[in-house]
Amino acid sequence: MRFEQLNPFTVAVYYLCVLGIIMFSMNPLLIGIALLTSVLSAVIGGTADKKAHLFSLAVFLIAALLNPIFVHKGATPLFFFNDNPITLEATVYGLCAAGMLTAALYRLRDLSRVMTSDRVLYLFGRFSPQIALLLSMAIRYTALLRVRWRRICDSQRALGLFDDGNLIDAVRGRARVLSILITWTLENGIVTAESMESRGYGTGRRTSFAVYRVHKYDVIVMLICFLLTALSAVGVYYSKAVFYPALTMDLLNPWGITAAAGFTVLSVLPLIINGKEAIRWRLLLSKT
Amino acid sequence: MALVTVKNLSFTYPNTEHKALSGIDLAIERGAFITLMGATGSGKSTLLRLLKPELQQNGVLEGVLTYAVKTDEGDRDVALNEEKIHPRVVGYVAQDPEEQIVTDKVWHELAFTLENLGVRQRDIARRVAEIASYFGIDRWMERDTATLSGGEKQLLNLAAVMIADPELLLLDEPTAQLDPIAATRFIETVYRLNRETGVTVLLCEHRCEELFPISDRIVILDGGRVALDDTPRRIAQSIGRDSEYAAFLPTAARLYHSVTRSAQANDTIPQSPSGDSLLAGSGSPSVASRRLPNGEHLYQREPIIPLSVREGQRFVGNLHRKEKTTSERSDGNATEEALSLKRIRFRYERRGADILRDLDLTVYRGEVFALLGANGAGKSTAAAVAAGLRKPYSGTIKLFGRPLKDYKNGALYKGNLSLLPQDAESVFLCETVREELKGCDGVLQKLPFDLTPLFDRHPYDISGGERQLVALCKALSTAPRLLMMDEPSKGLDANRKALLLDVIRRLKHDGVTVLLITHDVEFAALCADRCALFAQGRIAAVDRTDRFMTDNRFYTTAASRITRRYVDGAYTVALAAERFSSDGGAV
Numbered sequence: 001m002r003f004e005q006l007n008p009f010t011v012a013v014y015y016l017c018v019l020g021i022i023m024f025s026m027n028p029l030l031i032g033i034a035l036l037t038s039v040l041s042a043v044i045g046g047t048a049d050k051k052a053h054l055f056s057l058a059v060f061l062i063a064a065l066l067n068p069i070f071v072h073k074g075a076t077p078l079f080f081f082n083d084n085p086i087t088l089e090a091t092v093y094g095l096c097a098a099g100m101l102t103a104a105l106y107r108l109r110d111l112s113r114v115m116t117s118d119r120v121l122y123l124f125g126r127f128s129p130q131i132a133l134l135l136s137m138a139i140r141y142t143a144l145l146r147v148r149w150r151r152i153c154d155s156q157r158a159l160g161l162f163d164d165g166n167l168i169d170a171v172r173g174r175a176r177v178l179s180i181l182i183t184w185t186l187e188n189g190i191v192t193a194e195s196m197e198s199r200g201y202g203t204g205r206r207t208s209f210a211v212y213r214v215h216k217y218d219v220i221v222m223l224i225c226f227l228l229t230a231l232s233a234v235g236v237y238y239s240k241a242v243f244y245p246a247l248t249m250d251l252l253n254p255w256g257i258t259a260a261a262g263f264t265v266l267s268v269l270p271l272i273i274n275g276k277e278a279i280r281w282r283l284l285l286s287k288t
Numbered sequence: 289m290a291l292v293t294v295k296n297l298s299f300t301y302p303n304t305e306h307k308a309l310s311g312i313d314l315a316i317e318r319g320a321f322i323t324l325m326g327a328t329g330s331g332k333s334t335l336l337r338l339l340k341p342e343l344q345q346n347g348v349l350e351g352v353l354t355y356a357v358k359t360d361e362g363d364r365d366v367a368l369n370e371e372k373i374h375p376r377v378v379g380y381v382a383q384d385p386e387e388q389i390v391t392d393k394v395w396h397e398l399a400f401t402l403e404n405l406g407v408r409q410r411d412i413a414r415r416v417a418e419i420a421s422y423f424g425i426d427r428w429m430e431r432d433t434a435t436l437s438g439g440e441k442q443l444l445n446l447a448a449v450m451i452a453d454p455e456l457l458l459l460d461e462p463t464a465q466l467d468p469i470a471a472t473r474f475i476e477t478v479y480r481l482n483r484e485t486g487v488t489v490l491l492c493e494h495r496c497e498e499l500f501p502i503s504d505r506i507v508i509l510d511g512g513r514v515a516l517d518d519t520p521r522r523i524a525q526s527i528g529r530d531s532e533y534a535a536f537l538p539t540a541a542r543l544y545h546s547v548t549r550s551a552q553a554n555d556t557i558p559q560s561p562s563g564d565s566l567l568a569g570s571g572s573p574s575v576a577s578r579r580l581p582n583g584e585h586l587y588q589r590e591p592i593i594p595l596s597v598r599e600g601q602r603f604v605g606n607l608h609r610k611e612k613t614t615s616e617r618s619d620g621n622a623t624e625e626a627l628s629l630k631r632i633r634f635r636y637e638r639r640g641a642d643i644l645r646d647l648d649l650t651v652y653r654g655e656v657f658a659l660l661g662a663n664g665a666g667k668s669t670a671a672a673v674a675a676g677l678r679k680p681y682s683g684t685i686k687l688f689g690r691p692l693k694d695y696k697n698g699a700l701y702k703g704n705l706s707l708l709p710q711d712a713e714s715v716f717l718c719e720t721v722r723e724e725l726k727g728c729d730g731v732l733q734k735l736p737f738d739l740t741p742l743f744d745r746h747p748y749d750i751s752g753g754e755r756q757l758v759a760l761c762k763a764l765s766t767a768p769r770l771l772m773m774d775e776p777s778k779g780l781d782a783n784r785k786a787l788l789l790d791v792i793r794r795l796k797h798d799g800v801t802v803l804l805i806t807h808d809v810e811f812a813a814l815c816a817d818r819c820a821l822f823a824q825g826r827i828a829a830v831d832r833t834d835r836f837m838t839d840n841r842f843y844t845t846a847a848s849r850i851t852r853r854y855v856d857g858a859y860t861v862a863l864a865a866e867r868f869s870s871d872g873g874a875v
Contacts, residue, residue, distance in 0.1 A: 117432075118393050129403065133391070140392040143434035148714070154677045155709035160701030160766045161717075176717055184713045187748045191387035197342045199449065200375035200404035209399035209412040 001217055002277055003270035008119035009126070010218040010225075014269065015111045017229040021263055022103050025236045028092070029251045029260050031099040037267035038106035044271060047113055048106070060102040067094030075246040093243045122210050129208035141185075148184065152177045221273070228266040235259020290315040290356065291456055291488050292339060293365070297351035299334060308334045309512045312351070316456070316490060321482045323499045323520075324492035325536045326509035328751050328781045332492040335509070336458045339490070340380045341373045376405060379454030379487075383461040383752075383779070385441035394436070395420075395429045397444055401452050415451055423447045423477065437664055439470025443477065450481065457481070459491040464752075464779035467663040467807040472498055494781050497846055500524065500538045501596040508533055525591035535782030539846035539861060540600030544593050546865035547607060600850035607868040609855055625689065626770050626801040627651040627674060632683035634673050643669045644680065645825035651770070651803055653688075656796050658804040658812035658833075660843070661822030668710070670822065671772050671805045675707045676700055688769065706768035710775045712759040716747040721758055728765040735761065736790045753784040760791065771795065772803045777811040789815050813837055813845045813859055834859060 004011070022034045042048040048056070067090050074087030117139050125132025156177060196202075239256030242248040250256065265272075294314040300307050309331045316322060326332050337343045338353065355373055356363040366373065382388055391397045395416060402412045420426040423443060428436070436444065442462055449457070459478065463471035475498045482489045493499055500506070500520045508516040508523070515533070516523055527533045529545035537545075594603040627650070634644040643666045651657045661667050672678045674685060676692050685692045687705060695704060709715065718724045722743040725732065732739060739758060742750050747758065756776065763771060777785055792815045795802055806812055812819055813833060820830035821843060829836070837844045837859035838852065848859040851867070858864035 118396070121392075133400075133403075136391040136393070136396055140389065140433060143392070143432060144386070147434065151709065151711060152714040154672060155707070155711070155714040158675050158677060158701060158705075158707035158709070158772075159715065159763055160698060160706065180714065180717060183716075183748070188384065188387045188713075191382060191384055192390060194343055195382065195388040195445075196390055196400075196404075198340055198375065198378075198380045199401040199452065203375055203404060205406050207403050207406050207408065207412070209396075209403055209409055209416070211395060211413075 001215075001273075003273045004114050006221060007212050007214050007218045008115065008122050009212075009214065010222050011114055011119070012123060013222050014225050015107060017225050018266060019104060019107055019111075021229060021232050021236075021266070022100055022107065025232070025259075026096060026100070027236050027239065027241045027251065027256075027259070028096050028249065029256065030232070030236065030263050031096050031103065033260060033264050034103040034267060035099045037264065038103045038110075041110065041268070041271060042106050045110070045274075047110055052109065056102050056105060059105060060098045063098035063101050064091075064094045067091070067097060073244050089243050089245070089247055092247060096243075119212075122212055125208050125210065129206045132208050133206075145181065145185065148181055149177065152180050152184075156180075221269070224269070225266065228262045228269075231262035232259045232266065235262060291318045292316040292356070293352065293354045295352040297338070297349070297353055299331075299338060299350075300348045302346050302348075307512055308347075309338075312512075312514055314507065314514065314517070316488060318356075318455075318488055319482070319486045320504045321479065321489045321502065322491070322505045322507060323503040324490060324507050324509060325494070325496070325533075326492075326515075327783055328753055330509040331512040332509055333460055334512075336380075336460050336490065336492055338368075339456070340378050340458055341368065342375055343380060344368075376452045377455050379449035379452065379457045381442070381445050381449055381457070381459045381462050383464050385438045385445060385465055388445045389433045389441060392432055392434070394425065394431050394433060394444060397433055397448050398451055401448050405452065419447050419451045423450075437470070439466050439473060439663070442466060442470070442474055446474070446477065450487070454487065456488045456490065459489070459493070461493055461779070462491070463493065463495055468809070469662055469807075471495060475499065475502075496536050497538045500541070501599075506536075508536065520595060521591055521593055524593045524595060535786075538595055540594035540596060540603065540850060542861045543600060543847065543850065543864050543868075544603060546861055547604075547868050548870050597846055597849050600846075601853065604851055604854055604864070604868055607870055610867050610869060612857070612867070624653040625650055625686065626653045626655075627688075627803065628686045629670075629674055630684045630686075632670075632673060632680045632685065634669065634678060634680040643825055644673060647673075647683070647826050649674070649820070649827060649830075651801060653801055654796065654799050655817040656792060656802045656804065656815055658806060658816035658819045659822055660806060660809060660812055660819055663807060665822050666825050667805045667807075667822050668774055671707060671774055671803070674803075675705060675772055677707070702766055704768060705770045705772070706763045706766055707772040708760060708763040708774060708776060710778065712752070712755040713748070715759045715762055716755075719746060720744055721747055721750070724758060725761055725765075728761050730767075731761050731764045734794065736794065737787050753780045756780065757784070757787070760788075764795075768800070770801045770803065772805065774805045775807070776804065777806060777808045785811060809837075809843065810845050813848075 018034075021030065025031070039053075042053075068086045069081075071090040071093070072085050072087060074085075074089030076088040077085035078088055078091065079086055121132055121135050121139070124135055156173070161176075235255045235258040237255075239253055239259060240248060240250040251260075292315075294312055294316075297309060297312040297314075298307050299309040312335065314335075324332050324335070334345075337345060338349070349368075353368040354365040355368070355377070357366045357371075357373070357377075389397055391400055398416045398419060399412050402415060407415070417426075420429055423446070425440075425444060425447060428440070433441070433444070442465075446462070457478070462478075463474050466474060475493075475495070478489060478491065479502050481487050491499070503520050505517065506520050506523045507514060510533075516526065518526070524537055524541040524544075527537055527541075527545075529542070534542060534545070594600040629647055629649040632644050632647040632649075633642055634647075635642045647670060649659075649670070659667055659670065669678065673680050676685070676695075687695070687700070692700065716724055720743065721739065724747055725739070725743075737757065739754075739761065742754060742758070747755060750758070756779075760773075760776070763773075776788055780788065789811075792802055792804075804812060804816060816833045818830065819833050819836040821828045821836075821840070829840075831839065834857050837848045838857050840848070841852075844852075845859050847861050847864050851858040851864045855864075855867045858867050
């Protein structure tokens with residue numbers, strides 16, 4: 001099973017763990033690993049195009065520059081800029097913060113791609129069938145309203161009822177479109193309500209149906225997730241990374257190495273799962 | 289025993305004197321396929337809604353309405369309001385495909401019905417899978433409901449109702465918003481359900497062409513009363529050519545009446561030389577007139593009147609053919625271009641596929657031009673591009689000889705071009721029709737119908753057909769020289785269609801150029817000067833209407849399909865009736 005096909009719950013847990021470590025560790029070693037593996041995942045998974053990579057690079061550079069420019073703490077000045085010291089400590093901290101931000105951005109992009117609306121729905125639907133239905137209807141309505149907005153704009157314009165000549169007319173036109181949209185939707189909402197009622201809505205206790213199951217595999221992946229996260233967290237706790245006033249790093253003690261190893265495995269877990277799947281396919285194909 | 293029995297039923301809406309239904313008697317047998325017909329406002333929808341307990345409206349109900357409910361001791365009649373009828377028992381599909389959908393995913397929409405009824409997860413999974421494969425929607429189970437086409441949406445609505453396994457299926461003009469191909473597919477699915485699962489069907493619809501051959505019974509409502517209730521063939525026989533109900537008949541039956549109107553309709557059953565009855569072997573056992581050895585008809589209670597295209601062909605094949613009497617239509621001398629599109633290419637998204645691929649289209653001044661084609665072929669997009677609402681990425685558009693972009697500051701939509709959209713709802717702004725039509729007095733006086741009775745009502749409270757007419761008034765209020773109409777005949781009953789035809793003829797008379805974007809071939813045949821078939825983002829064929837209809841084999845009118853093997857150019861009932869005569873017997 002590919003990573004994206006796991007139960008949404010498992011996927012959510014995985015991303016919570018990874019993002020948690022990335023955002024709360026502030027450990028240069030782990031952030032380096034996070035940055036490398038996030039980019040690697042994005043490249044292998046094909047989730048980010050050239051534009052997205054360039055955007056991330058820009059975010060990284062800006063974030064990395066901002067800290068040393070504005071923060072002048074630290075014991076080791078590198079050079080003076082407008083009579084202000086640019087310190088080594090602030091620079092390293094800036095690089096770490098930028099790395100953290102960029103890695104988190106990459107992961108969030110992955111998450112939004114994997115977590116489609118119906119998966120989010122499934123997650124919340126676990127708590128209550130009512131919420132599940134409400135969300136589902138809300139998602140459907142946003143799609144519907146977008147289409148309608150366009151149609152109303154078109155028909156108003158083509159009937160010569162729409163002036164784009166100046167700002168006031170344009171605003172007035174939009175307001176009118178909004179008013180039609182609301183009337184139309186409310187009036188036709190009756191049909192939806194009737195459709196619900198005639199299909200037995202509100203007659204008794206609702207059940208909630210989902211196409212996702214929790215498999216043994218999900219449980220295993222989740223346990224691995226928790227284990228690796230715990231290892232990383234404990235490791236981070238016992239390995240020192242102090243930035244100010246002077247850098248004191250003790251990252252390569254046994255705990256630090258444990259944290260790094262654990263987090264590396266955690267970061268590439270989707271790649272391992274998908275790679276295993278790819279190899280299995282190869283083997284299957286070569287047998288036949 | 290009948291599944292539903294209606295006896296002397298009357299219904300009055302609150303605050304009105306007028307009875308919406310009065311003295312209705314109707315027995316709906318188990319497993320029957322009944323089609324309900326009638327003009328707009330005849331009470332069809334009111335009757336259907338009365339039969340679905342959850343949808344009953346406020347009002348005064350008189351008479352008897354009972355359901356046969358299955359119990360351990362057999363069926364038992366339960367009167368409405370006496371005992372709660374389980375929502376599962378009666379399924380209801382309404383007209384609007386879009387609004388009936390509740391959730392965002394196809395699979396969830398199917399499951400929704402069962403979730404409401406409290407069915408367990410495991411059973412839902414099984415029944416969703418079952419119904420999806422029966423309806424052939426398993427391939428789009430994961431899709432967003434918003435991305436489905438109208439036909440797919442309506443099929444999903446039907447599936448979502450059928451998943452509860454109802455005994456009675458009520459359908460209120462389910463195909464009014466669909467194109468002919470999707471509509472036929474929908475009706476075939478309903479028919480298949482009726483045959484294969486035995487679900488009782490009560491359908492109200494204007495689409496007689498497909499429904500007459502397959503219905504067990506046709507019920508015609510008029511002014512809240514049952515005017516006729518019989519088998520399709522007897523109904524078709526009894527409705528004469530000049531009857532007000534003639535518009536409900538399929539083409540073959542109307543042609544039959546037109547040809548045999550001078551003779552005694554009941555007796556003129558043209559015999560082929562072999563002595564077989566005309567319709568023998570037409571596939572419908574109730575029609576085949578079996579003969580005894582002595583030559584007498586054994587079974588003649590069902591009249592012999594053609595209902596389908598195939599039966600129509602058999603009928604006209606045995607008639608006398610006449611030479612063309614009407615003169616050949618001239619090609620017209622209009623050469624001045626009203627609208628011209630040259631090598632237009634358009635796509636919605638940068639990376640998407642081209643919707644219009646080198647589209648060339650010329651509409652001449654003063655003509656009625658019909659752009660025909662299936663839904664989703666890009667007709668509406670072509671109209672939006674031609675009307676300047678979307679910018680093509682290559683090609684040129686000229687309106688009355690000037691490039692579209694030369695019309696500045698909205699001059700384009702003031703006196704030059706107007707586009708009547710598909711959804712009339714997207715036009716209305718005001719609280720009443722009167723305010724809506726402010727400044728349209730000039731237009732109102734010219735129209736062949738009177739909208740003043742509607743003036744004090746809210747645009748959403750009037751019927752779909754009336755809304756269409758009000759929107760038309762608004763479109764005409766800018767006095768456009770070119771009027772584009774996107775699916776103007778959608779959901780209109782026969783009378784309203786006739787009104788619309790009249791409007792189009794008057795516009796043509798006044799020199800207005802009309803571009804119709806439609807999938808209604810029968811409608812285009814009646815009013816267009818030229819027709820074009822739109823496919824794959826360009827025009828596949830464009831011709832004068834008579835040649836277009838005659839040369840097309842599939843995409844043409846029913847009359848043309850009935851007659852084209854025998855005579856040329858008979859693409860409407862009126863034209864066909866001129867070319868055949870029943871006297872003189874077989875050819």
